Amino acid sequence: MSSVILRVARGDGFADYEVEAGALTILDALELIRGGRDPSLRYRHSCHHGSCGTCGALVDGSERLMCLTRLSDLSPGPVTIEPLRKMGVVGDLAVDPSPLFAEMPEGSSYLRASESGSGQRLEDCIECALCVSACPVTRPFAGPAALAAADRDREERPGREGAALAFASGDRGVAACERSFACSRACPQAVQPGRRIESLRRSMAARKG
Amino acid sequence: MAETTALPFAGALKASRRPCRTRDLRVCVIGGGGTGAALAYDLSLRGFSVTLLERGELTSGTTGRHHGQLHCGARYSLADREIARECMEESLVLRSIAGDAIEYNGGLFVELDGEDSGLEAEFVDACRAAGIPALPISAREALAMERALSPRILGAVAVPDGSFDAFRLPLSFFAAARALGARIRAWNEVVALETSGRRVTAALVVDRSSDPKREYRVEADYFVGACGAWAGGLGALAGLDVPITSAPGTMVAVRARLCDRVVSHLHRAGDGDIVVPQRGLSIIGSTQSLAASPEALLPPSGDIPYLISLASRMIPSFAEAPVHAAWCAARPLAGRPPRLGAADGGRSISRDFAALDHAERDGLAGFCTVIGGKATVLRAMAQKAADLVCRSLGVEAACASADYALPSWREYYG
């Protein structure tokens, strides 16, 4: 692999780092940088395998999970890495994801039937906020992740259908969506929030009759 | 499942439960992994005034990166009955207080050859002696339960394992602790410990949660180190030699949910003997080696094909699924191996946990270290450490952390 230069948001500007051997992913590379040259570099990470949803960032302007973005898939660089949009600020690449969680529908569950039909499993959405960062809507809006959760509630939990549709038709609901589908393209888990928003629209229309 | 009630987070709970003797006592927890999370919650329930300091994002140490197995204890039944029993008890407690972060589908220990089958009776007895309901089943029954299993398995034992979200479960503890008034401070690193008259009295902290960084002191009546594999570094800040061994392990996730149950190899111990399903992934783990430092661990490239080949002995299609990720985490083993580089990778060190009282061990009061253990027993580790805090400060306050359903992790950030 030819060496990759990462241009990482650092303080008010950027810092360039050459990636050391041994790193497979962007997150691996940051771990080596923080473990050596720059111990105070800030980025969020936890699971290292695309399941916690903490390591989102803009990689050359597109939303990605850093733990799943392989260095071998990047141009030799410099590859620009910046924090997600629309989140609260901590510093460097680290964000405060409160804006995502503040919009989540109250009491929305996180377990569902597994593929086999006989077990249970956690939902696909890992609450990474990539979709929220990618969404072009600037009006007050619950956003794609929260609306996708509402649509899952509608579909999987019959008792919650009314609450889910009320959420979708509320002030911050589906009306603000501009149908850009940037959310679905950004989602690392194939949740297809754009399609979920369309599905809420259809259910709302069906209810009106 | 044990009966739990919703935690009445309104100040009412604090007012009613808070024993007046703990009210003005300040405890500082250092380390924001699962252990620190459960401890901040336990101490808050007991009425202490709690501050938790974590140098990075919460659960950015070993906690977020583990294999995700909710251990019923069967894996440890042959080696240590007490650890096995504790896992069984704690897995049920976690299920009753944080069920939303757990895929509770059970587990199968599969027999790959005659030697494994020879171990079955001893294994089942050991499980049952530890209170784990283990049930031997035929290969046919096992294959009917999990169709991706190798048709060559000779038999299996069903046990109540599960998988859990390594990030969300501890986050529910953080949410609960904060709702009870604990100050949870991510991006706050302890860089020095101040002592006065053989007692730790304050921590010097660098706060990087906003720019520019600032430094401040946290004074407290007691300090608990919950730094996992980093315990040695924290102890050194107080001039102590904390016996901790960092034992990294590699895991590999493939993009396919090949089973609902945790699938383990029925043998005594070894590499790559557990496949844990989670969401749309199946994860094989792990290896075990020894490292001088838990910092910046990356998986050695040879581990990936090695682990996949071990997984495919139990589940052949594991080898065909696309590799999703490979990563490493550092086990915080309580103790020291005979030498670094020991051939068994530190496997001779127990998986038990300990709350080390530095007053008793080192003559330094106001400070203890909680190390070792498993993520599954995080609540029990916290209970033991909080009991030591109470004893050291001469107060009585009972543990209540098994009694209430925890709030959703979403409330931590929401």
Ligand SMILES: Cc1cc2nc3c(=O)[nH]c(=O)nc-3n(C[C@H](O)[C@H](O)[C@H](O)COP(=O)(O)OP(=O)(O)OC[C@H]3O[C@@H](n4cnc5c(N)ncnc54)[C@H](O)[C@@H]3O)c2cc1C
């Ligand atoms: C390969 C592997 C697989 C595993 N699989 C499982 C499993 O399937 N099931 C299970 O139950 N357990 C499993 N475990 C065990 C489990 O992961 C650990 O026991 C548990 O996560 C340890 O949590 P902790 O909170 O004690 O430590 P950590 O999560 O490491 O937390 C310590 C924290 O302290 C912070 N810190 C360090 N120094 C400072 C400082 N100076 N100031 C502030 N903060 C500081 C660190 O940043 C870190 O976040 C596994 C472990 C490994 C290695």
Ligand code: SF4
């Ligand atoms: S819908 Fe997809 S992109 Fe949005 S938070 Fe969930 S997993 Fe992330």
Ligand code: FES
């Ligand atoms: S570190 Fe968990 S999703 Fe990347």
